[in-house]
Amino acid sequence: MSNIKLTNSYNRSKLHPHKFALYVSLASIIMMFAGLTSAFVVRRAAGNWLEFYMPNQFYYSAVVIVLSSLSVHFSIRAYKKGNEALYKLFMILAAILGFSFMILQYQGWLTLDAGGIAIDGNPSGSFVYAISGLHAAHVLGGIAVLLVCVLRAFTTTFKVTERRLIRLEISAIYWHFVDILWLYLLFFMIWQM
Amino acid sequence: MSEVLVKNYDTEKLIKESGYDDHFHEHHHGDKYQSNFIMTYIFSMDHKIIARQFLITGMIWALIGAAMSIIFRLQLGFPDSNMAWLKPLLGKWINMDNGVGTLDPNFYYALVTMHGTIIVFMVLTAGLSGTFSNLLIPLQLGARDMASPFMNMLSYWFFFLSSVIMFYSLFIATGPFSGGWTGYPPLSALPQASDGSGAGATLWIVSLVFFVVSVLLGGVNYITTVLNLRTKGMSLWRMPLTIWAFFITAIIGLLSFPVLASAFFLLTFDRSLGTSFFLNEIVIKGQILDYAGGSPILFQHLFWFLGHPEVYIIILPAMGLTSEVLSVHARKPIFGYRAMVISILAIAFLSFIVWAHHMFMAGVNPFISNIFVIFTLIIAVPSAVKVFNWITTLYGGNIRLNTPMLFAIGFVSLFISGGLTGIFLGNSAIDIQLHDTYFVIAHFHIVMGVAAFFGMFAGIYHWYPKMFGRFMNETLGKIHFWGTMIGAYAIFWPMHYTGLAGVPRRYYKFDIFDAFGQFTELNMFITVSAAIVFGLQVLFVINFFRSIWFGRKVKSINPWGANTLEWTTPIHAGHGNWPGNLPTVHRWAYDYGKDGYEFIPQHVPVSEDESEVH
Numbered sequence: 001m002s003n004i005k006l007t008n009s010y011n012r013s014k015l016h017p018h019k020f021a022l023y024v025s026l027a028s029i030i031m032m033f034a035g036l037t038s039a040f041v042v043r044r045a046a047g048n049w050l051e052f053y054m055p056n057q058f059y060y061s062a063v064v065i066v067l068s069s070l071s072v073h074f075s076i077r078a079y080k081k082g083n084e085a086l087y088k089l090f091m092i093l094a095a096i097l098g099f100s101f102m103i104l105q106y107q108g109w110l111t112l113d114a115g116g117i118a119i120d121g122n123p124s125g126s127f128v129y130a131i132s133g134l135h136a137a138h139v140l141g142g143i144a145v146l147l148v149c150v151l152r153a154f155t156t157t158f159k160v161t162e163r164r165l166i167r168l169e170i171s172a173i174y175w176h177f178v179d180i181l182w183l184y185l186l187f188f189m190i191w192q193m
Numbered sequence: 194m195s196e197v198l199v200k201n202y203d204t205e206k207l208i209k210e211s212g213y214d215d216h217f218h219e220h221h222h223g224d225k226y227q228s229n230f231i232m233t234y235i236f237s238m239d240h241k242i243i244a245r246q247f248l249i250t251g252m253i254w255a256l257i258g259a260a261m262s263i264i265f266r267l268q269l270g271f272p273d274s275n276m277a278w279l280k281p282l283l284g285k286w287i288n289m290d291n292g293v294g295t296l297d298p299n300f301y302y303a304l305v306t307m308h309g310t311i312i313v314f315m316v317l318t319a320g321l322s323g324t325f326s327n328l329l330i331p332l333q334l335g336a337r338d339m340a341s342p343f344m345n346m347l348s349y350w351f352f353f354l355s356s357v358i359m360f361y362s363l364f365i366a367t368g369p370f371s372g373g374w375t376g377y378p379p380l381s382a383l384p385q386a387s388d389g390s391g392a393g394a395t396l397w398i399v400s401l402v403f404f405v406v407s408v409l410l411g412g413v414n415y416i417t418t419v420l421n422l423r424t425k426g427m428s429l430w431r432m433p434l435t436i437w438a439f440f441i442t443a444i445i446g447l448l449s450f451p452v453l454a455s456a457f458f459l460l461t462f463d464r465s466l467g468t469s470f471f472l473n474e475i476v477i478k479g480q481i482l483d484y485a486g487g488s489p490i491l492f493q494h495l496f497w498f499l500g501h502p503e504v505y506i507i508i509l510p511a512m513g514l515t516s517e518v519l520s521v522h523a524r525k526p527i528f529g530y531r532a533m534v535i536s537i538l539a540i541a542f543l544s545f546i547v548w549a550h551h552m553f554m555a556g557v558n559p560f561i562s563n564i565f566v567i568f569t570l571i572i573a574v575p576s577a578v579k580v581f582n583w584i585t586t587l588y589g590g591n592i593r594l595n596t597p598m599l600f601a602i603g604f605v606s607l608f609i610s611g612g613l614t615g616i617f618l619g620n621s622a623i624d625i626q627l628h629d630t631y632f633v634i635a636h637f638h639i640v641m642g643v644a645a646f647f648g649m650f651a652g653i654y655h656w657y658p659k660m661f662g663r664f665m666n667e668t669l670g671k672i673h674f675w676g677t678m679i680g681a682y683a684i685f686w687p688m689h690y691t692g693l694a695g696v697p698r699r700y701y702k703f704d705i706f707d708a709f710g711q712f713t714e715l716n717m718f719i720t721v722s723a724a725i726v727f728g729l730q731v732l733f734v735i736n737f738f739r740s741i742w743f744g745r746k747v748k749s750i751n752p753w754g755a756n757t758l759e760w761t762t763p764i765h766a767g768h769g770n771w772p773g774n775l776p777t778v779h780r781w782a783y784d785y786g787k788d789g790y791e792f793i794p795q796h797v798p799v800s801e802d803e804s805e806v807h
Contacts, residue, residue, distance in 0.1 A: 017340045017421040024413045028451045035452035035498065039459065039491055043470070048486045120467030123486050130462055130470075134455075 016166055019173065026177050029138065033181065036134065037188055040127045044192060050122035051193050052115070054186065057108035058132070061101050062186055065139075068097035069179040072146070072172045079168060084158040091153050094175070095146040098139065105136050124193075131185055135178070142178045145171045198789045202797045204750065204761045204776075211798065212774025213425045217337055236350075238342035239768055243349050244328035245660060248653070250356060251320015252734060257360075258311035261304045263727050268296045270720025272702040286368070298701045299388045302371035305699055306389070307363065309374025310397070312642065314404055315359070317507040319352050321649045322446075323407075325510055326415050326439040328656060332759035333433050335424025335776050337769045340417035344410050351407035355400045362396035370397035373699065375496055378471035378489050382463045385477055395464070398457050405450045405457075412450075415443035424758070426778035430534075431795070431807065433757050433782040434527060437534050438513025441541045442506050449502035449545070456495035463487070493555055497548035504641045505544040508608075509537060511648020512579060515601045517782075518651045519583055521755045522598035523590030524791060526783035529582040530807075536575030543572050553621040554628045562621040569619035576612055580605060591786075596670030597655035603678050604647040610682075611640025614689065629699075632692025635685045643681045650674075653737070658752050662764050663744030669736040673729050680726035687715050756782045756794045781807035 043049070075090030109129065117125035149171050152164075237243060264279065277294030280287045286300035327345065331338050339345045362369040371389030372380030376397070384391040419440045423432070432440075462468040463484075471492045472484035520527040527533060549557050549565040583605045592598065614636040617623050627633060650673075657665050691712050696703065703709040751760040761776050776796040784793040788804050799806050 015421075017417050020421060021340060021344075021413050021417040024416050024447065025409070028409055028412075028447045031448050032451035032455050035455035035495055036459070039455070039470075039495060042494065043488060043491055046488060119462075120469070120483075123469055126462065126468035126470060130459060130468070134458060 018166065019170055022170055022173055026174075029177075029181075032134070033131070033185065036127075036131050037185070040131070040188075040192065043123055043127070048122070050117075050124045052117055052125070053193070054128075054190055055108040055111035055115070057104045057111060058186055061104035061108065062183060064097050064104060065101045065179045065182055068094045068101065069176050071097060072175050076165075076168050076172055079160065080165065082160055087158075088150075088153050091146070091150050095143065095150050098143045098146055098175075101139060102136060102143070105132060105139075108132070128189060131189070135182055135185055138178050138181070142175050145174060197786075197791050200790045200793045200797060202794070204794075204796065207796055207798075208761065208771065208774050208776045211777060212771075212796075213335075213777050214774045215337070217769050217775075218773070236346060238338070238346045240327045240331050240339050240342070240345060241660070241766065241770075243345055244324050246349050247319055247323035247327060247352070248660075250353065251316050251324065252737070254311050254315035254320065254356065255730070256734065258308050258316060259727050259730060261308040261311070263724055264296070265301055265304045265308070266720040266723045268301055268701065270717045272704065299371060300368055301701045302373075302387070302699070303368045303389050303393070306371050306373050307359075307369050310359070310370075310401075313374060313503065313507070314401065315356060317642075317645050317649075318408065318446075318503070319404070321645060321652075322439065322442055322506065322510045323349070323352065323411060324649075325435070325514060325652050325656070326411065326443065328660065329435050329759065330415055330418050330439055331422070332659070332762065332766075332770060333436055333757050333782075334419065334422060334427055335758050335771075335778065336418060336422035337771075337775070339414045340422060341414055345414050348407050348410035348414065351403050351410060355403035355407060358396050358400035358403065362393050362400065365392050365396070367391050367393055369393045375493075375500065376460070377496070378460065378463065378492050379475055382460055382471055383475070383477065383482070384464065398461060398464075402454060402457055405454045408446050408450050412443040412447040415439055416447065419443075424775045424778060427795075430531075431778060431781045433513075434516040434530070434533055434537075435510075435513040435757075437537055438509045438516075441537050442509045445502045445509075445541050445544060446506050449499040449506075452495055453499035456492055456499075459495075460492065490552070490556055493552050494548070497551045498545075500551060501548040502541075502544040504637070505540055507645045508641050508648075509540070511604060511645040511652075512537070514648045514652035514655075515583065515604045516586075517757070518597045518601040518655050519586050519605075520783055520785065521655070521753050522593045522595065522601070523587050524593075524754075524785050525586055525590040526785050526787070527582065528585040529578070530781065530783060532578055533582055536578045539575040540572060543568055543575070547572065550619055550621075550624075553624045559621065566619060566621050570616065572619075573612070573616060576608075580609055580612070595654075596665070596667060596674055597651045599671065599674040599678075600647045600651035600654060603674065604644050604651060606678075607639050607644040607647060607681065611636055611638075611644060615640060626695070627692060629697055630692035631688040631696050631698055634698050635688035635692060638688075639681070639685050643677075643685070647677075650677075650733070655753070656759075657737075657740065657744075658747040658764075659759055659762075659766075661741050661744070662747050663740055664747065664752075665740040665744055666736050669732060673733045673736070676729040677726055680722050680729065683722035684719050684726065687719055691715065751794070754792050756784060756792055758795055761794065761796055783807070 071090045071094035075087050075094060078086035078090060109132070112125065112128065113119070117128070119126055119129045149168065234242060237246070264283070267274070267276065275293050276287055276296055277289065277292065280289070280294055283300070286297045287294040288297050327339070330336070367388045369389055370376070370381070370393040371387055372394065380386045380390055381394050384394070419436060459470040463470050463472055467483070469484040469487035471489050472482070472487040473489070475482045475484055516527055516533060547565055547569045549561065550569045553562050587602070614632065618627060618633060618636055654665055654670055657663070691709075694709070694712070696709050696712065747764050750762070750764055753760070758776055758778070762770050763772060778795045779798045780793065780795055782795055784807075785791070787793060788802075
């Protein structure tokens, strides 16, 4: 991949360019959801809007994804300390919790549908499906990243290097991001209903 | 008259002795990915090759998009003529009746739609910003390549994929999307709304989603490279204005394109899952549809939240290229460098809070319109600052009237002409008369269509020696310029009058409107002008490709006597751009005519007797 030497000794910026690039990308994901949530607000203000409660699974999934984020955090801490077993354990745990999040979201959609909030019904329900669906797509990307982390943790010989730490940290930043994003979206939808 | 001095310096020696050693060439794997034809020219990760890929793909699209405009101009200029001769090209889209061929009205709408989509996205976004951001950001900043060459390659290939899908949509049985380049629902949301709203619209949406991905991958790279990979001494305030323009363009793109993706996401829900985000109580062909509660205005808000910044995504790179070309060929520092940067920033900021001026007549609350009117008119301030500075840069300059310079001056002319009509259209009251007329067509074609093309041409003629190691033919270039300059005004100037008279845009023919009969000859004149201008662009393309092999060779590394770093690389710069050390920067890029010296490049150290140092 990149063969370009990315850090120069005269660079004042302490931030790794790949990390910086990730932050820039996150800004564009934020804009995407800002677009959706402001569309939600505008549409709601226009009336003919059905109000309903979020399914319980959405709250459970929020807890699960926060726990998953914590696992990633502990995994990286263990990695830095050279604790191989804990590093691997927490990484797997994070991936499993990530999967559980997806299952809970799916259950949440089923509950919504069973409760009469169909995807093609009132736009208020459609928005909840669309927003949580697009978020889930971003979580899927995050799970893929976590799986790569797990794979690398188990296939490579354990060694603490700067390069690997940066990779791990970049993966973690994205995972924390989709975590916080869900908390925001859930809070937003509860507050707007 | 004081004598013009020439600064003595030896670039090779300077870079060798005082350059920055980043140990780049000690990593022998650095050149590995260019070891065979496929990796060098096709799946290349070298920013210079990717720039050329963007440029040539953009040129192909420009020819297709322009040819479409000629076909619908034929319809508008000569609505009663026999178009049977186009049958071999357009096939079933020419309706035959007793040997007389007419253009299918549905296909007319498809042509208008695709012309807009292609020129706005494929040519003036990817072809302009993609080409020159890629070429110049690493070269002018003294970087080996982009922050992530791999992502950069992906950016091109997503654009390519998007292009293939869009191109394919031109050939499907129901025709390409025909609901206007803005893709407003319900035409874009209901497959049964028109021929092009079915598979054509699906392909259009899919293609543009890949296009957004390409823009984002490119943008992340441009921003990261500008902020992280500048060579030693290249502070932000020493960057050439080209880089400032590309940098801010990338930021605008990164913040606005995702919102378009959101709009397409919801649109796809409406198309496939039966939701009603943008649809409300619709009857088609006597059939009442099951949609309720949606708002098509919502789509317009989301679309124009991208759509307006998009015009600055198109025009800012052209402005940057123009600033650089004007300064180099006027042999003068750009007037008001900081004011130029600040006006770019101001334009970028304002671009996000004026989108509803595209929707004054769409049912937006008139009181909200007032706010958008005010911000829209404020854009005139930074724009005027820029125009003033370009003209003062030219004032008293030792001007070389070569092709790139002519196009840069042409850009300024067009930007003024088109900008002035923007002040008319920015007023919501005047917009009641002018909206959706040819006045709007004339305005935006001059200010961001032709002007952006002129910026692009200035850039191509100026940096062609850097891209291909040869010059383009100057005589053909001048014919290209004068023909296009006069032709562009001949096409769009009359449209102001038809627009003021209320002639609506996007109409297939006007034979039932007696009032517009007076414009029949004018429309013929516009069409003939457009055909001639199209011929001149073909001439440009011929010149471009011919010069790759037969152009006059570049003999020295700095043929224009320019100050920026790209002219310190070898004529055919290899991977990593500089063979040894990276050049270090000691001054800004605009030391022209300083202390009697004609020009002092950025990598030349400051001597003790210099009057001022930027």
